[in-house]
Amino acid sequence: MALFEAQHLHKRFGDQVVLEEINLSFEAGQLSGIMGPNGAGKTTCFNLLTGLYKPDRGQITFGTENITGLPPHTIAQKGIARSFQIINLFDEYSVLENVVIALPRVRDHGFTCHRALTNDSETADRAANVLAQVGLAGREHENAADLSYGDRRALEIALAIAAEPRLLFLDEPTSGVGTEGTARLTELIESLKERYTIVIIEHDMRFLFEVADRISVIHWGQVIAEGTPDELRTNKWVQASNLGKLV
Amino acid sequence: MTPTTDGGRLITGPMLILFAALVTLPFWVQSVGLYQYLGVEVAIWMIYALGFNLLLGYGGLPSFGHGAFLGVGAYAFGLAQFHVLENLWVGLLAAILVGIVAGGIVGLFLAHRRGIYFALLTVAFGQVFWFVSLKWFSVTGGEDGLLGIPRPSADFGLVEFDLSSNLSLYYFTLAVLMIVVVALWRLVHSPFGKVVRAIKQNETRASFLGYNVRLYKWAVFTLSATTAALAGGLFAMAQQSAFPDVMNLVSSGTIVMMVLIGGGFVSFWGPVIGVTVFFVARDVIGSITETWLLWFGLMFMLSVLFKPEGVAGLWQDSSGESPA
Numbered sequence: 009m010a011l012f013e014a015q016h017l018h019k020r021f022g023d024q025v026v027l028e029e030i031n032l033s034f035e036a037g038q039l040s041g042i043m044g045p046n047g048a049g050k051t052t053c054f055n056l057l058t059g060l061y062k063p064d065r066g067q068i069t070f071g072t073e074n075i076t077g078l079p080p081h082t083i084a085q086k087g088i089a090r091s092f093q094i095i096n097l098f099d100e101y102s103v104l105e106n107v108v109i110a111l112p113r114v115r116d117h118g119f120t121c122h123r124a125l126t127n128d129s130e131t132a133d134r135a136a137n138v139l140a141q142v143g144l145a146g147r148e149h150e151n152a153a154d155l156s157y158g159d160r161r162a163l164e165i166a167l168a169i170a171a172e173p174r175l176l177f178l179d180e181p182t183s184g185v186g187t188e189g190t191a192r193l194t195e196l197i198e199s200l201k202e203r204y205t206i207v208i209i210e211h212d213m214r215f216l217f218e219v220a221d222r223i224s225v226i227h228w229g230q231v232i233a234e235g236t237p238d239e240l241r242t243n244k245w246v247q248a249s250n251l252g253k254l255v
Numbered sequence: 256m257t258p259t260t261d262g263g264r265l266i267t268g269p270m271l272i273l274f275a276a277l278v279t280l281p282f283w284v285q286s287v288g289l290y291q292y293l294g295v296e297v298a299i300w301m302i303y304a305l306g307f308n309l310l311l312g313y314g315g316l317p318s319f320g321h322g323a324f325l326g327v328g329a330y331a332f333g334l335a336q337f338h339v340l341e342n343l344w345v346g347l348l349a350a351i352l353v354g355i356v357a358g359g360i361v362g363l364f365l366a367h368r369r370g371i372y373f374a375l376l377t378v379a380f381g382q383v384f385w386f387v388s389l390k391w392f393s394v395t396g397g398e399d400g401l402l403g404i405p406r407p408s409a410d411f412g413l414v415e416f417d418l419s420s421n422l423s424l425y426y427f428t429l430a431v432l433m434i435v436v437v438a439l440w441r442l443v444h445s446p447f448g449k450v451v452r453a454i455k456q457n458e459t460r461a462s463f464l465g466y467n468v469r470l471y472k473w474a475v476f477t478l479s480a481t482t483a484a485l486a487g488g489l490f491a492m493a494q495q496s497a498f499p500d501v502m503n504l505v506s507s508g509t510i511v512m513m514v515l516i517g518g519g520f521v522s523f524w525g526p527v528i529g530v531t532v533f534f535v536a537r538d539v540i541g542s543i544t545e546t547w548l549l550w551f552g553l554m555f556m557l558s559v560l561f562k563p564e565g566v567a568g569l570w571q572d573s574s575g576e577s578p579a
């Protein structure tokens with residue numbers, strides 16, 4: 009059975025139907041890719057899967073649990089983390105504080121008032137570990153707002169993995185970074201692949217076809233194709249939509 | 256975040272400076288042309304302002320009706336003296352409990368609001384409380400308020416302090432202020448305080464990290480209202496009366512100005528500085544010209560226009576300190 013499944017998802021904003029009928033399933037331990045043209049509804053799909061919006065129809069299951077319509081914080085507590093296409097950090101906080109706030113052990117004691125967060129070396133160790141993973145070691149005390157765009161992208165991912173998720177959604181993690189930045193982030197994602205179950209929206213097709221175990225193509229509000237990278241290369245839908253030309 | 260910062264300490268340098276200045280206040284306040292009772296007012300407003308800034312500076316939630324909770328605490332103190340037991344602790348406990356209940360209920364309506372909607376609702380609730388205090392004559396005494404509220408002595412079992420003199424009253428309110436300062440310092444550096452500040456910066460991200468944003472906002476609102484109610488209880492004790500005026504828009508607006516001028520957005524000490532600036536303006540500029548409030552208002556406008564980080568921000572700029 010799949011770790012995560014979405015069935016018959018439908019979402020419209022006013023008169024605009026963005027997602028007509030979406031069926032997706034993600035296996036534990038795999039890296040699943042989602043592709044599709046701009047405006048196809050990929051981010052909206054993530055927003056449904058992680059609780060920002062309720063689907064108008066359909067069902068979402070995580071493990072054996074029906075999580076349809078649950079709020080984001082409840083879904084996050086169940087072990088689903090995500091990053092954002094538009095960088096979404098705590099800009100008044102240092103790099104370290106950003107990561108610390110994302111740690112489950114801090115979240116689980118979020119209502120603790122009587123002791124300072126600073127007095128806890130285990131917390132600092134875990135945060136340092138996360139920062140080392142994304143290549144921000146030694147940058148703990150810089151302000152998140154002062155980082156370069158590429159480093160902010162890395163911190164965006166750091167917040168998601170600090171949550172120690174069972175399932176990690178990454179929404180265009182390389183969006184807006186130059187060639188060099190992309191190389192660094194793709195390397196990072198390849199290393200994360202070893203440790204996490206990942207679902208990634210990615211516009212760099214070459215990269216996606218290289219790292220993904222399975223890929224789903226969203227277009228016209230539906231999953232028009234689904235399969236391994238090899239299967240997709242020969243898929244008529246993928247070739248008909250000009251996505252095929254990229255690979 | 257490193258264990259060496261002040262955040263982990265129970266008592267810090269600035270606290271000692273504040274406490275030293277306030278403990279010695281009765282000895283020098285008259286020689287600078289001021290009077291003893293001023294210290295009581297300052298201490299009470301500092302409690303109110305620190306609690307208010309928990310909401311504004313740390314939570315990013317602007318309440319323009321916080322006077323309601325100051326007033327609720329004042330009435331609770333008075334009514335407890337009249338109808339429950341003539342005892343200081345009972346009165347202050349009543350103020351705190353009523354603050355929790357009133358803040359908790361209002362908080363339910365506010366916790367899922369942000370920005371202008373949050374602000375407007377606080378104004379509306381502030382007006383509701385004011386109106387009730389004015390019209391519910393049998394309980395609040397209407398426009399006349401509650402008069403002749405007793406000021407019982409502070410009974411610690413082994414020792415008992417009579418609070419009828421301004422001096423002993425002052426040291427009592429100062430002791431409460433010290434407790435509030437230490438507790439709130441702890442609170443803002445605790446996991447709870449850090450989460451609240453994170454929510455202020457980015458509600459969406461906080462919720463996707465598993466934080467129940469509404470619950471945190473509700474909790475911080477209730478805490479802030481409760482602190483205001485405690486200040487209100489002390490106020491009723493000091494004044495030996497409680498009036499609808501305590502809840503009006505003036506005391507709700509003044510606190511916003513104080514906290515912003517002081518620099519509540521960038522420093523824990525902003526509210527303390529702001530209260531000091533306000534009372535200096537009132538009693539020093541006020542002794543020269545009756546238009547002191549105009550000057551204070553101008554100061555507020557200049558601060559908002561040119562230095563929204565307030566006096567604490569100026570201080571940090573000149574000393575190169577990072578926000579505390």
Ligand SMILES: Nc1ncnc2c1ncn2[C@@H]1O[C@H](COP(=O)(O)OP(=O)(O)O)[C@@H](O)[C@H]1O
Pocket residue numbers: 021026044045046047048049050051052053
């Ligand atoms: N909150 C919203 N309200 C209205 N329309 C939205 C909202 N979010 C997304 N859309 C619309 O849904 C469509 C799909 O957007 P999106 O999911 O961001 O696409 P993608 O991520 O595939 O580029 C777009 O036409 C966008 O304008």
Ligand SMILES: [Mg+2]
Pocket residue numbers: 050051052093
């Ligand atoms: Mg998108």
